[in-house]
Amino acid sequence: LAAINWELRAAINRPPADDATVKLRHRFARLPGWVRRWLARRVAADPHQVRRIYGTIGLTSLQSQGLNRPFWGLPPTLCTFTLAVGAIVDRPAADGRGGVAVRRHLCLSGAADHAVIDGMALSRFAHTLVRELGSGAALGLADADRAAAAKAAFSAAAIATSCFQH
Numbered sequence: 001l002a003a004i005n006w007e008l009r010a011a012i013n014r015p016p017a018d019d020a021t022v023k024l025r026h027r028f029a030r031l032p033g034w035v036r037r038w039l040a041r042r043v044a045a046d047p048h049q050v051r052r053i054y055g056t057i058g059l060t061s062l063q064s065q066g067l068n069r070p071f072w073g074l075p076p077t078l079c080t081f082t083l084a085v086g087a088i089v090d091r092p093a094a095d096g097r098g099g100v101a102v103r104r105h106l107c108l109s110g111a112a113d114h115a116v117i118d119g120m121a122l123s124r125f126a127h128t129l130v131r132e133l134g135s136g137a138a139l140g141l142a143d144a145d146r147a148a149a150a151k152a153a154f155s156a157a158a159i160a161t162s163c164f165q166h
Contacts, residue, residue: 050078058082062107072109080117083110106133 016022028036043049058079062071063086070091075084086107095101112122 051080054078056080060084062086070105070107072107074109075111077111077113079113081110081112081122083108 028039031039043053056079058075058077058081060073060075060082062073062084069087070089071086073084073086075082086109088104088106090102091105092100093103093105095103110126114122
């Protein structure tokens with residue numbers, strides 16, 4: 001996960017005009033409508049082409065400026081697995097000593113193609129994801145920074161209750 005984290009950071013800082021897939025999408029958008037529809041039907045009919053073009057994992061952000069409310073979306077499943085990341089909000093949660101404290105919660109939801117992914121494998125993945133996000137271990141930071149980042153950003157209990165509800 002640390003490698004994915006750093007790859008995403010590098011992609012965010014890279015100008016989109018330099019990306020080959022962006023250039024290809026711009027060329028595709030300039031084609032006549034009937035050609036785009038014909039190509040889309042051909043791609044949709046072949047699962048290998050769908051995987052080659054769209055990939056196997058989708059990630060979408062549901063965040064919006066000014067939207068600081070809990071929100072879980074149901075992402076579309078063009079890919080085998082799609083994860084939708086919502087806002088980080090403050091919510092009351094158990095603090096481990098039997099009390100209640102305000103914690104930051106990350107709203108996540110996901111969708112999977114159960115014809116491809118077994119439910120038990122998906123459940124194990126969800127539990128691993130919750131554990132990794134809750135600990136901050138995948139951020140690639142030093143131990144002190146990781147603990148501070150995990151404490152500030154995630155509550156594993158909130159992720160577990162909202163992750164993969166379907």
